[in-house]
Amino acid sequence: MAGEGLAARRAALALLAGVLGEGRMIGPLSGAADGPLSALAPADRARAQRLALTVLRHLDAADRVLAPLLQRPPPLAARNILRLAVVELAEGAAAHGVVNDAVTLARQGKRTASMAGMVNAVLRRLAQASVNLDAMPPQRMPDWLRKPLVAAWGPQAVAGMERVQSRAPVIDLTLRPGATVDPAPAGAERLPTGSLRLPPGAQVTALPGYDEGAFWVQDAAAALAVPLLAPQPGERVLDLCAAPGGKTLQLAAAGAGVKALDVSEPRLARLRENLARTGLEAQVVVADALEWVPDAPFDAILLDAPCSATGTIRRHPDLPFVKDRGDLAALTALQAALIDRALGWLAPGGRLVYCTCSLLPEEGEAQLDAALSRHPGLTVRRPDLPGVDPRWITRAGGLRLRPDYWERTGGMDGFFMACMMVR
Numbered sequence: 001m002a003g004e005g006l007a008a009r010r011a012a013l014a015l016l017a018g019v020l021g022e023g024r025m026i027g028p029l030s031g032a033a034d035g036p037l038s039a040l041a042p043a044d045r046a047r048a049q050r051l052a053l054t055v056l057r058h059l060d061a062a063d064r065v066l067a068p069l070l071q072r073p074p075p076l077a078a079r080n081i082l083r084l085a086v087v088e089l090a091e092g093a094a095a096h097g098v099v100n101d102a103v104t105l106a107r108q109g110k111r112t113a114s115m116a117g118m119v120n121a122v123l124r125r126l127a128q129a130s131v132n133l134d135a136m137p138p139q140r141m142p143d144w145l146r147k148p149l150v151a152a153w154g155p156q157a158v159a160g161m162e163r164v165q166s167r168a169p170v171i172d173l174t175l176r177p178g179a180t181v182d183p184a185p186a187g188a189e190r191l192p193t194g195s196l197r198l199p200p201g202a203q204v205t206a207l208p209g210y211d212e213g214a215f216w217v218q219d220a221a222a223a224l225a226v227p228l229l230a231p232q233p234g235e236r237v238l239d240l241c242a243a244p245g246g247k248t249l250q251l252a253a254a255g256a257g258v259k260a261l262d263v264s265e266p267r268l269a270r271l272r273e274n275l276a277r278t279g280l281e282a283q284v285v286v287a288d289a290l291e292w293v294p295d296a297p298f299d300a301i302l303l304d305a306p307c308s309a310t311g312t313i314r315r316h317p318d319l320p321f322v323k324d325r326g327d328l329a330a331l332t333a334l335q336a337a338l339i340d341r342a343l344g345w346l347a348p349g350g351r352l353v354y355c356t357c358s359l360l361p362e363e364g365e366a367q368l369d370a371a372l373s374r375h376p377g378l379t380v381r382r383p384d385l386p387g388v389d390p391r392w393i394t395r396a397g398g399l400r401l402r403p404d405y406w407e408r409t410g411g412m413d414g415f416f417m418a419c420m421m422v423r
């Protein structure tokens, strides 16, 4: 029936308007109580999110497909209707449903009603051609990000990152020690570092072991920070900047006594849900790490600092449209301040893993170098982890992970991590 997907398509357009028109991220928009997804059934919510994310992953390619069919670029609201239709046609959705809904949505929109005829004409022509977005150049990162990444990692690496970022992301699971997913779903692959990789769109909550907390969703790169810290049973460990808690679960599963601190109560609510599902334990603290003071030193601290999150574009293709370098100076100052505070909370011989899901050296390699020069006596423990390619280890002993690594199987999030030891 034509119009079957209308609600999801309308919501996808509202998400695109939020990202491209108002500079808002899809995550908060999707969760907002009065947001575009609030009145939708779960299946429509998921579909709307998937559609909006897919459009953002292929925005340049969709515009290239449309350009020869348009006399001039239409205003944003109409352009987004066309982009959504291009992406759905390329995915093989039924052309009559896609075109009819696009025309209906154009007609119903205040800013697009006068363009419904144009939308109809363009899409009817397009529906007769075959659209293959995968054959087109991948979505380019914006210059504010691309330039420093080319300078840091070279043009080939950046091209690889863009290829990976233009594909729907795989889903990685961190398994609890000794746990398995049995039977493993079709297409599942055990990665050299231990994570279980599932194809895009896999239904994680339906897998055997989900309800018992045998695993949790966590990118394979993110999953390496806790093994780098190597928490031991009974150790006093602080998870600083902990929410939503993927790493807290790993620390607790290793048998450490974990304190999980974060400034965000809503994000900690998700951490508490994760602890409840898995039956793992951690003491949760809501506090600003710049003000909080511990009552005793820690054996080990994991600092997963707030950052530009530029390593997560595979999962958050909205980020390049919303963020710019504007926040970077404040973020790097906060990261350095958090490193200094955390180092002061370690017991003699203690260790700190600092990590960020950033591709920018300022938030990774440069932070390690600066910490080493600010703190005489600090040393770096080089990574020695199963599945980690020695070429990923930096001159100073940090671990640089990039989306173009493991490109064939879906890449990984960009991360920097380093384990520092105090005397």
Ligand SMILES: C[S@@+](CC[C@H](N)C(=O)[O-])C[C@H]1O[C@@H](n2cnc3c(N)ncnc32)[C@H](O)[C@@H]1O
Binding pocket: 240, 241, 242, 243, 244, 245, 246, 247, 248, 261, 262, 263, 264, 267, 287, 288, 289, 290, 304, 305, 306, 307
């Ligand atoms: C990269 S995320 C942490 C992800 C988390 N470690 C995980 O694995 O799920 C960074 C976190 O830092 C928190 N944060 C930012 N500024 C903070 C501060 N001053 N004190 C404590 N937490 C802070 C944010 O709320 C956010 O949850």
